[in-house]
Amino acid sequence: MSNKLDGIRKDVTTCTRCELSKSRINAVPGSGDANSKVVFIGEAPGRNEDLQGSPFVGTAGKILSEALSYAGFTRDDIYITNVVKCRPPNNRRPNKQETNSCKSHLQSELEIICPKVICILGNTAFGSLLDGNAITKNRGKIIKRDDQLYFVTVHPAAIIYNPDLRQVLKDDLKALSNILDKIKKGISIELDK
Numbered sequence: 001m002s003n004k005l006d007g008i009r010k011d012v013t014t015c016t017r018c019e020l021s022k023s024r025i026n027a028v029p030g031s032g033d034a035n036s037k038v039v040f041i042g043e044a045p046g047r048n049e050d051l052q053g054s055p056f057v058g059t060a061g062k063i064l065s066e067a068l069s070y071a072g073f074t075r076d077d078i079y080i081t082n083v084v085k086c087r088p089p090n091n092r093r094p095n096k097q098e099t100n101s102c103k104s105h106l107q108s109e110l111e112i113i114c115p116k117v118i119c120i121l122g123n124t125a126f127g128s129l130l131d132g133n134a135i136t137k138n139r140g141k142i143i144k145r146d147d148q149l150y151f152v153t154v155h156p157a158a159i160i161y162n163p164d165l166r167q168v169l170k171d172d173l174k175a176l177s178n179i180l181d182k183i184k185k186g187i188s189i190e191l192d193k
């Protein structure tokens with residue numbers, strides 16, 4: 001299975017499908033366990049990710065790791081990726097053309113991993129995957145779309161500007177962990193709209 005992910009890594013690191021390929025240092029494919037039951041999807045690589053070619057390795061990555069550990073996950077037993085795999089200049093939001101260009105890379109990752117739940121981190125992933133917005137109002141929700149379960153929470157980078165969200169992210173990931181436990185045990189879960 002990981003051979004297939006290696007193929008995607010190669011496709012991503014050599015991709016020139018959108019303008020972001022011109023300004024990046026490194027494209028940043030997803031990383032983690034190909035057998036993970038959950039895939040976390042953020043917005044785009046930032047400066048540290050661009051330098052190192054790995055997702056969530058900067059300040060937001062540390063915040064995410066802390067919340068994951070609080071909820072009983074480790075970085076090694078999950079898979080983390082982004083809606084776009086190359087850093088937008090000055091960390092601006094990726095535009096529609098860029099997210100559309102990168103969509104097939106994300107779809108390929110999801111087709112290989114087949115997660116039980118996709119954890120959406122922040123508004124860009126929420127908008128791109130579920131056409132959603134207003135993440136702070138919708139966070140904590142579990143949504144089913146086309147037979148796929150999605151869990152919605154804030155992006156760890158939002159905590160840098162709003163420290164009150166630190167515990168919110170931790171509690172959301174704990175709730176996600178409980179949902180995965182229920183799925184494992186065949187217990188039905190209550191869905192949101």
Ligand code: SF4
Pocket residue numbers: 012015016017018019020021027084085086098101102105
């Ligand atoms: S952002 Fe995605 S589509 Fe654009 S160049 Fe990078 S990998 Fe290719």
